[in-house]
Amino acid sequence: MKTYAETEILDVIVIGSGAGGAPLAARLAQAGKSVLVLEAGPSFSPSRYTSDEIEAREIYWLHERLSGGRNPQPFGGNNSGTGVGGSLLHYGAFLPRPHAGDFRLHTETGRSVDWPFSYEELLPYIEEVEAFIGVSGPSNYPWDPTRRYAYAPPPANPAAMKMREACDAVGIRHADGPTALITRDFNQPHFGTRKACANCGACHQGCRNGAKSGADNTWLPLAVAHGAEIRSGCHVHTIETNQAGRVTGVVYTRNGENVRQRCERLVLSAGAVETARLLLHNELANSSGQVGENYMTHISTQIWGEIDEEVRPNRGYPSLTITEDMMRPKDADFAGGYLIQSLGMMPITWASNIARGSKRRGADLVRTLAGYNRSIGMGIHGDCMPSPENRVVLSDEKDALGLPKPLITHSYGPNELAMHAHASRLLTRMWEAIGAKDLRLLDRAAHMMGTARMGTESGSAVVTPYGQSFDIDNLWISDHSTFPSATAANPALTIMALSLRTADAMLKN
Ligand SMILES: Cc1cc2nc3c(=O)[nH]c(=O)nc-3n(C[C@H](O)[C@H](O)[C@H](O)COP(=O)(O)OP(=O)(O)OC[C@H]3O[C@@H](n4cnc5c(N)ncnc54)[C@H](O)[C@@H]3O)c2cc1C
Numbered sequence: 056m057k058t059y060a061e062t063e064i065l066d067v068i069v070i071g072s073g074a075g076g077a078p079l080a081a082r083l084a085q086a087g088k089s090v091l092v093l094e095a096g097p098s099f100s101p102s103r104y105t106s107d108e109i110e111a112r113e114i115y116w117l118h119e120r121l122s123g124g125r126n127p128q129p130f131g132g133n134n135s136g137t138g139v140g141g142s143l144l145h146y147g148a149f150l151p152r153p154h155a156g157d158f159r160l161h162t163e164t165g166r167s168v169d170w171p172f173s174y175e176e177l178l179p180y181i182e183e184v185e186a187f188i189g190v191s192g193p194s195n196y197p198w199d200p201t202r203r204y205a206y207a208p209p210p211a212n213p214a215a216m217k218m219r220e221a222c223d224a225v226g227i228r229h230a231d232g233p234t235a236l237i238t239r240d241f242n243q244p245h246f247g248t249r250k251a252c253a254n255c256g257a258c259h260q261g262c263r264n265g266a267k268s269g270a271d272n273t274w275l276p277l278a279v280a281h282g283a284e285i286r287s288g289c290h291v292h293t294i295e296t297n298q299a300g301r302v303t304g305v306v307y308t309r310n311g312e313n314v315r316q317r318c319e320r321l322v323l324s325a326g327a328v329e330t331a332r333l334l335l336h337n338e339l340a341n342s343s344g345q346v347g348e349n350y351m352t353h354i355s356t357q358i359w360g361e362i363d364e365e366v367r368p369n370r371g372y373p374s375l376t377i378t379e380d381m382m383r384p385k386d387a388d389f390a391g392g393y394l395i396q397s398l399g400m401m402p403i404t405w406a407s408n409i410a411r412g413s414k415r416r417g418a419d420l421v422r423t424l425a426g427y428n429r430s431i432g433m434g435i436h437g438d439c440m441p442s443p444e445n446r447v448v449l450s451d452e453k454d455a456l457g458l459p460k461p462l463i464t465h466s467y468g469p470n471e472l473a474m475h476a477h478a479s480r481l482l483t484r485m486w487e488a489i490g491a492k493d494l495r496l497l498d499r500a501a502h503m504m505g506t507a508r509m510g511t512e513s514g515s516a517v518v519t520p521y522g523q524s525f526d527i528d529n530l531w532i533s534d535h536s537t538f539p540s541a542t543a544a545n546p547a548l549t550i551m552a553l554s555l556r557t558a559d560a561m562l563k564n
């Protein structure tokens with residue numbers, strides 16, 4: 056890998072090496088730009104990953120985040136990762152496309168907001184991402200028969216099979232979901248052999264085979280092959296500007312030392328909490344007052360139940376079955392919709408979710424946990440609207456680097472509550488229809504979005520529809536913080552597609 060001197064002024068510095076930072080870094084490096092990616096976390100070799108949930112915590116972002124609101128979110132591994140590859144190191148690789156209607160929800164319903172461009176405009180980037188990283192899926196996707204996936208789906212685990220039975224029992228369609236993994240060996244240019252998915256179920260602990268399509272085995276090797284440097288263990292805390300207010304560089308801490316690196320253009324890809332935190336801490340790009348605002352999650356209501364046979368939820372690719380039939384349900388008393396996905400889960404993650412979400416305690420909790428091997432789960436990802444109630448601000452508490460810890464406020468509004476109630480009724484009916492017992496509904500949220508939203512007007516948005524700051528023309532944002540609304544789809548595909556789109560805009564700019 057090429058390395059740049061600390062005295063060099065680089066064309067582009069990217070902060071963060073995940074879904075938002077990596078595709079853009081590759082595109083800009085391919086175009087001949089000098090690109091440095093600064094990543095707070097370490098660089099891992101795939102052979103280091105283990106299915107042991109305790110050891111795997113090294114790929115989670117564990118800096119303390121303070122959490123408030125009526126639906127406070129648990130942070131840690133539940134919400135972001137760290138290391139070269141970002142949260143894609145431990146994501147579940149479920150890769151549905153966003154729903155075209157979610158980009159124009161305001162036009163459709165008078166609620167939420169429209170995105171500043173259409174789904175159709177993003178589609179070529181979505182297809183490019185899928186083709187480059189390798190995505191598996193069914194030959195006939197019921198909700199979009201025009202779609203083609205390059206790889207056949209992995210085998211369905213028992214939870215996926217049970218969800219299919221439950222869908223059939225209540226009369227809704229189901230399919231193998233799109234998954235960001237490869238099911239036959241592939242020689243990824245600049246990376247090497249990615250082995251076919253072994254169906255081991257350890258996606259959230261890091262994929263030893265390289266089968267899971269992340270940034271570390273796709274975009275980042277491409278970036279490095281074209282001259283980018285990925286500098287790990289570098290936590291950026293200061294963004295420097297000149298008298299004209301333009302960015303001149305950053306200061307990061309590495310091994311306890313502060314290092315300055317200068318650049319022509321800066322891209323923030325640190326994720327919805329850290330991008331907002333950096334901007335707030337440095338008092339930048341916030342003439343709209345929207346930095347940190349409109350924090351969003353996905354409504355991720357889960358249901359777990361017990362059946363008589365052993366299913367072992369840790370086995371097999373975790374989330375294979377999908378239904379998109381609830382994207383616009385006829386009996387909805389809410390705007391938008393939700394996806395339902397089958398769920399497998401490792402035991403410690405599962406036990407923590409049950410303890411936190413089911414409110415069971417004492418002997419009741421112990422008895423529930425003893426039923427792990429016979430437990431089946433499914434869950435939703437539901438659209439979430441931007442709300443002035445939900446935000447990231449800087450708290451009075453300082454972290455080990457002396458930076459203010461972020462305080463995140465998260466409360467469901469009436470639309471989210473109505474969607475959660477609708478999903479709770481349906482999921483319960485589905486598991487009851489196949490005889491699952493001792494049902495536990497978990498009221499939970501997942502993923503992080505918003506906090507630096509894109510829009511067409513500088514008064515109400517932080518960045519343009521291409522991710523460029525309205526206030527500082529050489530500052531760009533490429534991560535899930537720019538989402539104007541959550542959409543129902545798991546976010547990684549949209550983030551990567553936006554990242555390529557932002558890179559193209561930077562090259563034209
Ligand atoms: C448990 C879990 C499962 C998930 N499963 C799925 C799934 O199945 N499908 C899906 O689509 N999505 C999934 N997601 C969500 C998805 O992984 C994220 O939305 C996406 O990866 C976020 O990409 P990003 O580039 O915006 O941020 P991140 O990937 O989080 O990247 C931020 C990077 O920036 C670094 N960083 C932060 N601050 C600094 C700083 N100050 N200086 C230097 N570096 C910094 C971090 O270390 C990190 O590597 C999951 C998320 C989690 C937590």
Ligand code: SF4
Pocket residue numbers: 148236251252253254255256257258259261262263264265266267371372373
């Ligand atoms: S299930 Fe497949 S993609 Fe997931 S960690 Fe195992 S080999 Fe990798």
